[in-house]
Amino acid sequence: MPSAAGDAPTNAAQIEYWNDHAGPNWVSFNAQLDGQIGAIGKIAMDRAALKAGQGVLDIGCGCGDSTLELARRVGPEGSVRGIDISAPMLALAERRAALEPALRLEFKRLDAQTADFPAGAFAHAFSRFGVMFFDDPVAAFANLRKALKADGRLTFICWRRLEENPWMAIPLGVASDFVAPPEAMPPGAPGPFALADGDRTKQILDAAGYRDIALEALDEPLYLSGPGTAAAAAAHATRMGPVARVLAESDEDTSRRVEAALTETLAPYHDGTGVRMDSACWIVSAQALKQHPE
Numbered sequence: 001m002p003s004a005a006g007d008a009p010t011n012a013a014q015i016e017y018w019n020d021h022a023g024p025n026w027v028s029f030n031a032q033l034d035g036q037i038g039a040i041g042k043i044a045m046d047r048a049a050l051k052a053g054q055g056v057l058d059i060g061c062g063c064g065d066s067t068l069e070l071a072r073r074v075g076p077e078g079s080v081r082g083i084d085i086s087a088p089m090l091a092l093a094e095r096r097a098a099l100e101p102a103l104r105l106e107f108k109r110l111d112a113q114t115a116d117f118p119a120g121a122f123a124h125a126f127s128r129f130g131v132m133f134f135d136d137p138v139a140a141f142a143n144l145r146k147a148l149k150a151d152g153r154l155t156f157i158c159w160r161r162l163e164e165n166p167w168m169a170i171p172l173g174v175a176s177d178f179v180a181p182p183e184a185m186p187p188g189a190p191g192p193f194a195l196a197d198g199d200r201t202k203q204i205l206d207a208a209g210y211r212d213i214a215l216e217a218l219d220e221p222l223y224l225s226g227p228g229t230a231a232a233a234a235a236h237a238t239r240m241g242p243v244a245r246v247l248a249e250s251d252e253d254t255s256r257r258v259e260a261a262l263t264e265t266l267a268p269y270h271d272g273t274g275v276r277m278d279s280a281c282w283i284v285s286a287q288a289l290k291q292h293p294e
């Protein structure tokens with residue numbers, strides 16, 4: 001299907017990225033990433049206030065950590081469907097789900113923006129950092145709304161601006177002492193900060209047919225790369241994520257020097273469990289409009 005932005009297929013760049021680059025990294029560093037964002041993801045789930053027996057859609061479910069937790073929350077009378085565009089991440093999600101056979105959940109390889117969901121199938125749509133990558137966010141959230149029941153709700157957690165997230169900005173600043181800083185992304189471009197502008201996010205959801213849109217600023221420290229040493233967090237940062245991307249063209253010596261400088265910078269943030277740094281997110285919640293506008 002052509003995208004609104006031009007002739008390229010919908011979300012083609014993100015599909016390639018999450019299958020060939022980021023997806024395999026997320027699989028390799030899965031435990032560390034769940035350790036990093038699991039706690040704030042659970043705070044967002046608490047806000048969703050799911051009820052036993054509900055049907056839930058987990059958007060951009062990745063390796064399935066959030067899907068498993070959602071399934072525990074809705075219990076054996078409920079069910080959860082995790083959708084994602086990344087085959088390697090979904091394969092890990094399936095393997096993890098097989099270890100908890102009592103949970104009612106399934107995974108499908110689908111693009112949230114274009115999937116032909118059964119109308120009104122879900123009571124709640126949830127996402128842990130999986131809704132910032134759409135090339136047409138209004139179309140994507142409208143498509144998701146159609147999958148919701150008339151009184152269905154949407155809850156997701158996403159990042160606020162890079163400058164408000166020292167856990168990303170500080171490591172990038174260290175790398176920028178050695179290599180050129182990353183090119184600034186156009187505001188709202190698909191990527192981690194696509195929904196950082198709260199006013200724009202409200203406009204997107206309003207245009208996509210949601211009401212009672214609420215954005216809660218969540219300022220919670222997280223463990224960079226999960227519990228572990230500063231050296232492990234630095235090694236992780238130089239192998240995947242924004243620091244790894246600016247190092248992509250660098251030689252091994254430069255990468256080693258960045259890793260050593262990062263270890264030194266991160267060490268004072270270690271609290272005995274891991275490298276604990278501030279983060280800034282939005283927890284966004286909204287109600288699907290009963291009467292669809294189109």
Ligand SMILES: C[S@@+](CC[C@H](N)C(=O)[O-])C[C@H]1O[C@@H](n2cnc3c(N)ncnc32)[C@H](O)[C@@H]1O
Pocket residue numbers: 011014018037041059060061062063064065066083084085086089110111112113127128129130131133134
């Ligand atoms: C930052 S990761 C988060 C993964 C997972 N929710 C978690 O918290 O571990 C973003 C996820 O969104 C998925 N994604 C990106 N665009 C998508 C789309 N259009 N439809 C469905 N999933 C998408 C990616 O493949 C990736 O798994």
